[in-house]
Amino acid sequence: MSPKPESISKPKANRARRSLKLFRRANWSDSTSAAVNRLSSSNHQQPKSRTRQKFTADLQPRTAKHPTTFWHSRFRASPLYIPFLVTLNLAVIAVGLSTILGTTISIANSLQVTSPQDNVSPDKVLAENADSNTSRLEKLFPIAELGKEIPALQAQLEDLAAQYPQLEPKVFLADLDTQSYVSIDGQTPLSSASTIKLPILIAFFQDVDAGKIDLQEELTITEEVVGGGSGGMQYEPIGTKYTALETVTLMITVSDNTATNMLIERLGGQAALNQRFIDLGLTATRLQNPLPDLTGTNTTSTEDLGNLLVQLARGELVSIQSRDRLLLIMRSIVRNTLLPEGLEAGAIIAHKTGDIKSVLGDAGIIDMPNGKRYIASVLVKRPDNDPQAKEFIQQMSHLVYQYFTLQPTDTFTN
Numbered sequence: 001m002s003p004k005p006e007s008i009s010k011p012k013a014n015r016a017r018r019s020l021k022l023f024r025r026a027n028w029s030d031s032t033s034a035a036v037n038r039l040s041s042s043n044h045q046q047p048k049s050r051t052r053q054k055f056t057a058d059l060q061p062r063t064a065k066h067p068t069t070f071w072h073s074r075f076r077a078s079p080l081y082i083p084f085l086v087t088l089n090l091a092v093i094a095v096g097l098s099t100i101l102g103t104t105i106s107i108a109n110s111l112q113v114t115s116p117q118d119n120v121s122p123d124k125v126l127a128e129n130a131d132s133n134t135s136r137l138e139k140l141f142p143i144a145e146l147g148k149e150i151p152a153l154q155a156q157l158e159d160l161a162a163q164y165p166q167l168e169p170k171v172f173l174a175d176l177d178t179q180s181y182v183s184i185d186g187q188t189p190l191s192s193a194s195t196i197k198l199p200i201l202i203a204f205f206q207d208v209d210a211g212k213i214d215l216q217e218e219l220t221i222t223e224e225v226v227g228g229g230s231g232g233m234q235y236e237p238i239g240t241k242y243t244a245l246e247t248v249t250l251m252i253t254v255s256d257n258t259a260t261n262m263l264i265e266r267l268g269g270q271a272a273l274n275q276r277f278i279d280l281g282l283t284a285t286r287l288q289n290p291l292p293d294l295t296g297t298n299t300t301s302t303e304d305l306g307n308l309l310v311q312l313a314r315g316e317l318v319s320i321q322s323r324d325r326l327l328l329i330m331r332s333i334v335r336n337t338l339l340p341e342g343l344e345a346g347a348i349i350a351h352k353t354g355d356i357k358s359v360l361g362d363a364g365i366i367d368m369p370n371g372k373r374y375i376a377s378v379l380v381k382r383p384d385n386d387p388q389a390k391e392f393i394q395q396m397s398h399l400v401y402q403y404f405t406l407q408p409t410d411t412f413t414n
Contacts, residue, residue, distance in 0.1 A: 147179035172302035186303035189284035191296030193354030229292035231256025257291035306377035342397025
């Protein structure tokens with residue numbers, strides 16, 4: 001018997017209910033917004049179910065809670081958004097650059113620049129500006145300290161100098177183990193006498209290292225280079241030849257002035273050497289006249305001489321071979337009546353003396369038997385040929401030597 005057309009089997013009915021349920025779920029999200037809007041706009045009473053109330057509250061538009069987010073999203077979609085961002089970034093960059101420029105201009109304005117007056121030379125104006133600006137910049141930027149002073153030793157030397165009121169000593173000392181130093185008017189320019197032969201010696205060996213001078217090349221005595229005072233080359237016939245090594249050795253060991261003038265000529269003359277001295281960092285060392293320069297126009301300072309010796313001791317300025325030869329020459333000086341007189345047995349000194357009637361001086365590297373090495377540089381301005389200058393240098397040398405004898409060789413705390 002065939003089933004009735006209007007009847008539906010139970011399995012089919014179940015499948016139909018499940019399909020309807022899935023259809024409703026699938027279309028729930030699409031219809032939810034419309035349903036919520038209808039509920040919010042109508043006067044229909046809201047369901048009392050707490051679950052349904054919470055659910056519908058979560059579906060409220062975000063603009064109700066976060067209006068700024070809503071308008072930001074609307075603005076991001078605007079065609080003005082990108083130009084606005086570009087303008088904003090340019091404004092920030094402009095503010096940053098103006099701040100940096102303003103700081104730079106304020107520092108520049110603090111540096112003094114004086115316009116030259118009609119009766120003031122430009123060189124003087126530049127010098128005044130440089131001095132003023134240097135002092136201002138030193139306040140802005142700290143200067144690294146290269147070493148510590150030795151106040152105890154300086155006090156002893158000042159007490160010694162007070163015993164010779166007629167003398168004007170300039171002293172520079174450096175402990176090469178610790179870089180500690182003493183400077184008593186060490187930067188003050190003073191007549192150099194023959195101590196200026198020390199920077200000439202260094203310039204000579206620099207040219208040897210550069211291949212500009214051959215130690216065996218011959219130099220000729222001419223009338224222009226003959227100098228009186230120290231040395232015997234002045235008595236040789238014009239045209240006598242010496243090798244470059246012989247000439248530089250005589251310049252140092254017996255302080256021969258003719259040999260010195262020959263080397264000044266070979267090194268390019270006074271102007272060229274003065275530029276070399278500047279390149280070496282010497283601030284007070286200048287050649288004005290050939291040797292012997294009895295009036296004292298050639299100048300140097302104890303710090304200039306001492307700093308040259310410090311660099312030599314460190315292996316700077318010249319090659320190792322040239323340094324060894326140079327120090328050997330300086331250890332062979334004939335006159336050993338100044339700094340060497342204050343040293344004790346076993347000490348070794350490489351030095352150069354200077355002696356004119358107004359100034360007496362000596363500068364050298366001292367190696368002590370205990371292994372300590374130090375620099376001593378002294379120039380004493382004196383009344384004409386006052387013998388107390390010699391006495392002061394000898395006592396000063398002895399005082400310094402005894403002081404370093406009592407100090408450890410590896411550390412120094414004063």
